[in-house]
Amino acid sequence: QGFTVRPLVPTLIPGTVRSFQYYSGLCKVCQILFRVDVLNLFSLIFQSVHFSFELHEAVFPIAIRQPTVPVLFDMGTNISDQVTVTTKTFMRYKELKVLIRSLRQFYKDVVLIVADDSFTPEKITEENVLQYIMPGGQGWFAGRTLAVSQVTTKYFLWVDDDFLFTEKTKIEDLVKVMEATPELDVVGGSVSGNQFYFSIAYEEGDGDTGGCMERKSNIKFQSLPNYPQCSIVNGVVNFFLARTDAVNRVRFDPKLKRVAHSEFFMDGLGQLMVASCGHVSIGHQPRGANAQYGRFRHPGKGDVQYKLQLHYYKNHLQSMTTQKTI
DSSP states (O other): OOEEEOTTSOOOOTTOOSOSSSOGGGGHHHHHHHHHHHSOSSSOEEEEEEEEETTEEEEEEEEEOOOOOOOOOOOOSSGGGTEEEEEEESSOHHHHHHHHHHHHHHOSSOOEEEEEOOSSOOOOOOTTEEEEEOSTTOOHHHHHHHHHHTOOSSEEEEOOTTEEOOTTOOHHHHHHHHHHOTTOOEEEEEETTBOOEEEEEEEOOOSSSOEEEEEEETOOOOEETTEEEEEEESEEOSOEEEEHHHHHHHOOOTTOOSSOSHHHHHHTTTTOOEEEEEEEEEEEOOOOOOHHHHHHHSOOHHHHHHHHHHHHHHTTEEEEEEEOOO
């Protein structure tokens, strides 16, 4: 399966012979050590090594990379030590206050981080609520990135500012799934009984024309071991628990201001393992009339067109399609 070495560190390949006097052909070991010593320090490289001995030749890969440093979190004994709730708000303080009251009904001490880009900010003085005021109208993904950047716990729970915690919003159950499956990075739940999820199919292009991406709703893959109510997917709804360090590696593109969600999972394809679980849900507040908010919430065609242009350029695509399935 190959061998991993550090860059700029001469390394003896296991199974080779140190003595160069046994057979002259073994001098190739010396060449291998030299090549590993001088390879690039700044990137991950896979080098194919050819080793000859009399009439025999072996080829095996060597990965040259720095070892990763572990990032540990103190899980404590309470859910407040493990999870931070995050949200983004814009001109919806009435809904935000209802969200906070519902959160406190079930989780008194869990910290809520609020990224707020309202044009006229209203100070939130609730205990265990951290409000970060942004310049007005900075946008959806910029607020998400800010909120997640301030999380100090191993996990964060993303919610919209008009969601409603209920007796079925069991954060502990999502944590159990994540702790039992270390490979997972994001686990989504359901909103008002709607367990929305989707798959992303990506075919790489030839380098000149770009690739093709297709998003299909309601497509799931295999179930998680010991959790038949959870399935591997590529993207989930706006209610999800995530590993903080994993999401910070992908981030939410701040260029996407108002029309965005699945774009995060597109950027994270191949980097994030995602699952959807139907046994944990959150409620949604009744939609109220807010004309000023509505003008920003429903942008014109220009925002949608800009998002598509960004996709085609940033993700180097030649085609992108969305399919809905029943």
